[in-house]
Amino acid sequence: MKVAVIGGTHAGVFSAKQIVAEVPGAEVHVFEKNDTVSYLSCGTALWIGDNVSSPDRMFYESPESMKEQGIHMHMNTEVTAVDLQAKSLEIKSLADDSTRQDTFDKIVITTGSKTLVPPIPGIDSEKIYMSKSWNDAKRLKERTADIKSAIVIGAGYIGAELAEQLSINDKEVTMIDAAERVLANNVSPKLSGIVAQKYEDHGVKLVMNEKVVGFEDTADGIIVKTDAGSYEAELAILGIGFRPNTDLVADQLDTMDNGAIKTNEYMQTSVEDVYAAGDSTAVFYNPTQAYDYIPLATNAVRQGMLVGRNIEKPTIAYQGTQASSAVELYETAIGTTGITSVEGATAKGIDADSISIEEDYRPDFMLSTTEVVASLVWEKGTRRIIGAEFLSAHDVTQAANVISLAIENKMTIDQLAMSDFFFQPNFSQPINYISSVAMAAVAKV
Incomplete structure (x- = not known):
């Protein structure tokens, strides 16, 4: 099996790695126009603020490490044209401008996203x-x-x-x-x-x-x-956002209006033997039970792995995303998952309600504690949880992962309120703040 992976993005790296792991003897070629792969761009602000030990550690793979895994890496190489039906690529070396053609058994599109740059006067300034x-x-x-x-x-x-x-x-x-x-x-x-x-x-x-x-x-x-x-x-x-980088192939397969490639749960596109993953694709968003465009590295990694698991035949389905994320601003941790407000739910066509509580994360008899702001959003009628957010000077971000699982498994506020969470005064109240916000939701309705 000869496979072309177009783009050394997070999705491209994990697609290639998983393919060679799943299919012995697979000939996997990755085409990347830059000279690096797997840059963790989420660390850019931290590096600028001198909070990174070494920029060299902001890459989890290199072209060399990929080659050691049996992957053919074509760096500083741009795919300039694609015929998806014929599985043919036009390939240009950026080193000497030479071009060539090649054909493959399967194609994986992991071209990622590009910065949204509005066409306004002066936008080309070097400043x-x-x-x-x-x-x-x-x-x-x-x-x-x-x-x-x-x-x-x-x-x-x-x-x-x-x-x-x-x-x-x-x-x-x-x-x-x-x-x-x-x-x-x-x-x-x-x-x-x-x-x-x-x-x-x-x-x-x-x-x-x-x-x-x-x-x-x-x-x-x-x-x-x-x-x-x-x-x-x-x-x-x-820094106003991103859009799918799919101009190369968007006219040859099914896409959303913004150009994000549509796939099924096995990462297959509308063209046979063509797969797609990462920021170039739409994802199934569990809170709304519909496809959406949510460019996140976490989605890209999982989708890339699934390309490899499904490259020979449909085997493992994508479970969807909750768009869980976290950020720390001025020593304050914020963790979110799904839809975080009634306004956001309304914009997605969901009739929802929400509740917010504020309480210390552990008992007051401890020598120190700090307050947590916890909010929960649920769909009226079904009482299905569709989102949550947590904020504190204490690291409460893993709570977002707990609610992420609840959303994925279509749990209700009633089920979450009675879920089993441990109590130990070093770490939590007798009733954990996750339980507390769910109980508050049940009491509200």
Whole structure:
């Protein structure tokens, strides 16, 4: 079996590794236009803030380690054209611009995502930086070392982490977003308010509900123009999201309107012997029981592994995602899973309710404890859990994984309220805060 994997993304790396593990003698070729694979871009902000031991450790594989596993690595190589029906690739070496054709038995599309760059005046300025690839990270790290001010555009996880790390390193930071609040697509209004206060306490200027409409270079930096004002700093960082990088193949198979490739539960596309995984694909979102576009490394890793498990025949189905995630901002841990607010549920067409509690994570007789804010969201009628969020100075992020399992298994608030969680005063209350928020939900309805 000769397999082409297009893209050395997280999904591409795990697809290739799993294929050679599952199929003895498989000839697996990975085509990657860069010279690195498996960059953990979620660590970019931490590296910029000098919270990474070594950037070399931000890669869990290298082209060399992949070769040692029997994978044919084609680095600095771009696939410029694909015929999915014929399983034919046009391949270009970026080293010498030479091209060649090759055919395969199966093709795996793991082309990932690309930064969303809106077509607004001045967007091509060299003073605007991205935060996705290893090259983006190196450029940012070098430039931010000596600056005094920065504008971060986007108040989602990427922008939020960048703004935090820059501010704690004594940079003057402005964060701009067209949404009404910080982390609007990630947490509830209640948690947004808590986080916003922390930014303000650390000197970050929050500019919410303003849309960026243009950029203008100055001698010393850049002016970011919005529909309500203008803001100046030495540089701007764009972090407003991603879109599927599927232009190469989108016209040859079924996709969502945004170009995300549709697959079945075995990672098979609408074209026979063509598979797809990772940020280039749609995923089944368990809270809504529908497909959605949710670019996360965790989804990409699992999907890539499933490509390998299913490359010979359909064997193991994808279980879907809850889009579970976590972030730490100003020594405050936030863990989320599924839909985190009634507003978010309504936007997805779900009639939902929610409850929020605040209580110490362990008994007050301990010499120290700290408060947890815990929220639960459920579907009215069925009482099925569809989301949760947790915030505390204590690390409560694993609670999001607990609720993730509850969502995946379609548990109700009643079942969660009576689930068995241990009590030990070093770690928890007699009634764990996960149980408490579920009990509060049951009492509310």
